[in-house]
Amino acid sequence: MLYGLNRPTADVDVLEIAPLSAANAFAQVAMLGGPLYKKYGIYLDRVTVAQPPYEYESRLQEMFPATFHHLHLMALDPYDLALTKLERNIERDRNDVRYLARTVPFDLELLRERYRTEQRPYLGNPNREDLTLQLWIDAIEEERAAESNRSGLPIDPYR
Numbered sequence: 001m002l003y004g005l006n007r008p009t010a011d012v013d014v015l016e017i018a019p020l021s022a023a024n025a026f027a028q029v030a031m032l033g034g035p036l037y038k039k040y041g042i043y044l045d046r047v048t049v050a051q052p053p054y055e056y057e058s059r060l061q062e063m064f065p066a067t068f069h070h071l072h073l074m075a076l077d078p079y080d081l082a083l084t085k086l087e088r089n090i091e092r093d094r095n096d097v098r099y100l101a102r103t104v105p106f107d108l109e110l111l112r113e114r115y116r117t118e119q120r121p122y123l124g125n126p127n128r129e130d131l132t133l134q135l136w137i138d139a140i141e142e143e144r145a146a147e148s149n150r151s152g153l154p155i156d157p158y159r
Contacts, residue, residue: 002063002075005099010037011045012073015052015084050084052076053118078104079114082136086115087123089132094139101140108137 011032017023030036030044037043060074076084078100085093100106115133120126 002061003078003081003100004103005096010041011043013047013050014044015047015050015076017044017046047084049088051087051119051122052084053080053114054122055118056080079106079111082106082111083115083119086119086129086132086136087125094136097136098140098143102143106140108140112137 017026027044027046028034032043032045034043056076059077059080061077063073063075075081082097082100085097101108112133115129120129123129
């Protein structure tokens, strides 16, 4: 939503609820079928598969500043968001990453560096994820080259 991806969803993915003492109570209210869902048709889905980069918290940005008094919804920066999709790597994830790479647009060196320094050391199967990341980058570069060929303009590495 923050980056303009227009894909319908009824859930809000949650990495962490703070303070921890509020997490269980909040989850009961906000889970699928709970009061939040019944009233607004939306629920929180605690993400258990994603491995965010190590320093992701320092780059979180508030989605709706000063809108809610006791609730602050924070979003991952686009590079961190992309990297949380690396291990699962289903088609929807790959499409999301290509979308982010186009719209942000991604600096592929920054994506590689963040992966190498903040995520790779914490992964269970880093060799597999190395290949996945390289496939993603290859797909992004191919898309950029095809766009450049269509437009007749030189390739902008940050697009």
